[in-house]
Amino acid sequence: MSSPALAPVPPEAARDAVITLDHVSKTYEGGVHALDDVSLTVERGSFLAVMGPSGSGKSTLMHCAAALDVPTSGTVLIDGRDTRSLNETKRTEMRRDLVGFVFQAYNLVPSLSVADNITLPLRLAGREADPAWVDSLVERVGLAGRVDHRPAELSGGQQQRAAIARALVTRPSVVFADEPTGALDLRTARGVLKLFREVAEDLGQTIVMVTHDPAVAAQADTVVVMADGHIVQTVTEPDAADLANRLISMSED
Template structure:
């Protein structure tokens, strides 16, 4: 299976000397294309750093990161910004919508920033898939939290990215709304052949993924395929996440 992301002996150290903190320690992994991968671990395990390095938001101290066939470590910040706009989608815990823009304008913002023509047919399909066809003229303040996160997911999908990265995308949502958003992410993988990588602390959220990677002390220490929430919770307990 083709890799969407490949990390080879990636380390990330913040600070210098005695104050240096190793957030990632020689991480090597491959994330397959067209699959849903969740990343879990105790607080301070390196989850967010893993996502930031994989997505080109942060540069590793050592090692290489590839998005498809493109090596990110050789790119300057301008090139990385261009790559992220064209080939990477992001969904964060905070919806990060522009209050003055309509739903449609928020969704198409990455295209406008990269001066890319809006494909109206693709936009309509994305809007329909996230269930917002009757909300395109609304402003974010007129939407529920779940609807705002759906706008963020549509914005992530509209560029047809190689990978959608989610950093606790359901963290600000109630249980029922979170389930709807996770179902939507699952459907983008199954119905649109999208690749999704999601950092989460929630075993139920992780159970929507095809594979869960477990991090501890900046290293991948285990993985679980076809995860159930109970199996994920049990493994997290052994990692010391809930002591």
């Protein structure tokens, strides 16, 4: 497969917000406050990590920000569109058109080839694949020689790379990654995180990554640290040791 050049997104196109949470709260049955008055802006082309211990609210934040769940109060905008004003069918369409997902479990279809797994979101949406774009993604994730393979014939890292290409193929406004390296060994995880940084820097792709691991979070441009349903810290130019110490200090408070 040939790989056409991919032009970086110009800086002026990367300044507007892709995700906006404005005073968002989420209370579950039984009075459990998973999110409590959270406000957050994610700029286009940024690589943001959301970190915190189990029960801190980081997964709920992702679910609300990605229109997988509806907040109890507050406003969530994806590319300026208010998710709370939509019914479930319209939210599903919004996710299909604007959002990509990468999970710890690769969620590839075992019976499909790598190429067919990558283009599956387009087929489900009734859209034609752009061959040049698909070729570019396949080349970028390092699977040019594996497109005819089935998932079982790939390593864990290769399967996750295929999942990343699948998340990017629709050209989403934002990609949410939920513990994307949790099932990978250290070396493979580093390769996947390097790929996230490359697509953020080279393609202007917005990435929001949820993790409990300070070393993983430190690969992002900015880290928001959560505890008890609140964003308690925002860290720019994150360092793994510093993030680990922050978590330790929080657990001792």
